[in-house]
Amino acid sequence: xxxxxxxxVRYGWIWIVYVLLYAASVPWYLPAGTIPEIWLGLPSWxxxxxxxxxxxxLFTVLVIRSFWDDxxxx
Amino acid sequence: xxxxxxxxxxVSLYLVVILTIGYFARRARPDxxxxxxxxxxxxxxxxxxxxxxxxxxxxxxSLLGYPGEAYRMGFAWIMSVGFMxxxxxxxxxxxxxxxxxxxxxxxxxxxDWLDHRFxxxxxxxxxxxxxILGIGNYxxxxxxxxxxxxxxxxxxxxxxxAGVIVLTLVIIVYETMGGMRAVAWTDAMQGIMLLLGIAxxxxxxxxxxxxxxxxxxxxxxxxxxxxxxPDWSLCAxxxxxxxxxxxxxxxxxxxxQRIYAAESARTLRRSLSVMIFMPLVTTFPMFLIGILxxxxxxxxxxxxxxxxxxxxxxxxxxxxxxxxxxxILVVVGTVAAIMSTADSVLLSISSILAKDFVGKRLLVxxxxxxxxxxxxxxxxxxxxxxxxxxxAPRITLWGLIELKMEILAQVSPLFLxxxxxKRLTTRAAFAGMIAGTLVAGGLFLGxxxxxxxxxxxxxxxxxxxxxxxxxxxxxxxxxxxQRKMTxxxxxx
Numbered sequence: 001x002x003x004x005x006x007x008x009v010r011y012g013w014i015w016i017v018y019v020l021l022y023a024a025s026v027p028w029y030l031p032a033g034t035i036p037e038i039w040l041g042l043p044s045w046x047x048x049x050x051x052x053x054x055x056x057x058l059f060t061v062l063v064i065r066s067f068w069d070d071x072x073x074x
Numbered sequence: 075x076x077x078x079x080x081x082x083x084x085v086s087l088y089l090v091v092i093l094t095i096g097y098f099a100r101r102a103r104p105d106x107x108x109x110x111x112x113x114x115x116x117x118x119x120x121x122x123x124x125x126x127x128x129x130x131x132x133x134x135x136s137l138l139g140y141p142g143e144a145y146r147m148g149f150a151w152i153m154s155v156g157f158m159x160x161x162x163x164x165x166x167x168x169x170x171x172x173x174x175x176x177x178x179x180x181x182x183x184x185x186d187w188l189d190h191r192f193x194x195x196x197x198x199x200x201x202x203x204x205x206i207l208g209i210g211n212y213x214x215x216x217x218x219x220x221x222x223x224x225x226x227x228x229x230x231x232x233x234x235x236a237g238v239i240v241l242t243l244v245i246i247v248y249e250t251m252g253g254m255r256a257v258a259w260t261d262a263m264q265g266i267m268l269l270l271g272i273a274x275x276x277x278x279x280x281x282x283x284x285x286x287x288x289x290x291x292x293x294x295x296x297x298x299x300x301x302x303x304p305d306w307s308l309c310a311x312x313x314x315x316x317x318x319x320x321x322x323x324x325x326x327x328x329x330x331q332r333i334y335a336a337e338s339a340r341t342l343r344r345s346l347s348v349m350i351f352m353p354l355v356t357t358f359p360m361f362l363i364g365i366l367x368x369x370x371x372x373x374x375x376x377x378x379x380x381x382x383x384x385x386x387x388x389x390x391x392x393x394x395x396x397x398x399x400x401x402i403l404v405v406v407g408t409v410a411a412i413m414s415t416a417d418s419v420l421l422s423i424s425s426i427l428a429k430d431f432v433g434k435r436l437l438v439x440x441x442x443x444x445x446x447x448x449x450x451x452x453x454x455x456x457x458x459x460x461x462x463x464x465x466a467p468r469i470t471l472w473g474l475i476e477l478k479m480e481i482l483a484q485v486s487p488l489f490l491x492x493x494x495x496k497r498l499t500t501r502a503a504f505a506g507m508i509a510g511t512l513v514a515g516g517l518f519l520g521x522x523x524x525x526x527x528x529x530x531x532x533x534x535x536x537x538x539x540x541x542x543x544x545x546x547x548x549x550x551x552x553x554x555x556q557r558k559m560t561x562x563x564x565x566x
Contacts, residue, residue: 008166009494018163025156026312032305035294041286043301046149053155053354060162060350068170070340072177 025052096248099256111253125265133415144364148300160320185430216416217464226384264410271407310527480531502545510538
């Protein structure tokens with residue numbers, strides 16, 4: 001009996017990683033109104049947010065490549 | 075050559091090229107079936123699928139509305155990168171299943187999936203109405219963007235109304251000639267133009283870190299609220315935007331139809347693997363443009379801020395020949411972005427009206443060729459209704475997007491839960507959608523667009539999801555997944 005095709009929705013840990021990455025992209029963890037340091041021309045919290053989105057993009061490529069089977073319906 | 079004349083010349087040349095593409099797409103269309111006209115015969119291959127997804131997803135709102143919003147909000151608008159990615163992330167929840175079922179059952183419209191899954195004409199009717207309302211609003215935003223960009227960039231030499239009407243006519247002509255094939259081919263060219271335009275922006279305007287630092291420090295000294303760490307309410311809005319844009323954008327009918335139209339699962343996977351990076355090369359430069367404009371143009375407010383990009387382009391054009399060329403490239407790319415979204419949305423509205431409303435209710439049993447012809451007539455009718463509204467704009471571009479998202483969000487659980495959770499029942503899904511729409515609509519129309527930082531649409535969406543799940547668990551007698559289809563899908 002063949003196993004069902006892999007789809008991202010079947011893997012709970014994938015969605016936990018997404019929640020963590022998105023949580024890191026929102027600066028809720030810093031005190032509101034703080035004057036930030038400037039890193040590479042951006043406020044530090046904005047740069048951290050940008051880096052989190054880069055992480056989301058890279059993780060998505062991994063998910064699509066490894067957890068979504070290509071099988072076309074016959 | 076003045077900038078206005080240069081813009082008029084190159085945009086005219088561009089319009090001739092895409093009309094020619096529309097003509098050849100018409101010749102390449104083998105028949106008048108719905109699957110051929112609305113899904114290009116389900117043959118969209120890798121590069122075409124990617125470029126049509128890209129050109130459709132990034133619109134006039136991205137290039138005009140987003141810099142304007144960054145100008146108004148400041149650095150917190152970097153949220154736009156994450157929420158545009160959220161659309162691709164949301165696809166991962168249901169696109170694999172939806173693609174497989176669309177191939178198997180020959181779906182043409184989102185309504186075909188709803189009929190197949192829920193077997194309820196009433197549910198499909200309400201959901202299709204919400205989809206039409208949502209993307210009709212989106213189409214209106216594109217028409218307005220056409221007028222803004224043309225009028226703004228030609229110094230009103232071509233007035234707002236003329237920009238709206240001329241570009242609308244071009245779109246509707248090539249769309250009714252070639253259907254999805256014309257739209258996808260022109261989208262491919264428009265996607266390339268958009269990428270070139272953004273490359274132009276990056277070369278011309280995106281600053282080095284020293285320049286950016288100087289600008290950030292200036293904003294911090296003059297308008298610190300745009301730089302400091304956002305408060306909890308804004309963080310809530312950030313999360314709310316990710317949910318709202320992610321789940322609403324994923325159920326754009328025109329995007330769903332591109333999933334249907336993919337040549338293979340591999341093609342779809344590869345396209346989404348590239349699409350996930352597009353916010354970094356599209357939305358992020360637009361964010362930077364908005365930030366740089368805070369210092370460059372002070373005291374723009376409301377709808378005026380949507381003119382940030384046209385104002386910037388006019389400034390560049392007077393700086394040097396090189397910058398003039400970059401500015402022209404950006405203008406054509408911007409027009410391409412707007413038109414590529416408008417044509418896809420229009421085609422999708424036409425398909426829903428022709429197949430789900432006319433084909434399943436008024437002309438039951440009509441041939442596919444007849445329904446295709448009806449769809450073309452309906453495209454013209456839709457534009458005849460929307461153009462007069464676009465000629466008297468009373469809301470910002472971003473305001474229009476938010477309104478669209480609030481509506482579309484209420485349809486997303488039908489796809490999200492419908493494809494991933496077999497226990498979802500028709501009655502529960504219907505009740506959830508109605509309750510979510512009433513809550514979102516009631517809050518929005520009652521003036522409560524945001525509650526504790528959350529969008530009205532997200533609050534409605536949470537009610538919708540909760541009710542859909544809870545009532546499915548309570549009303550366990552029915553298994554709608556097992557139902558027979560009441561409307562076997564047409565088209566192939």
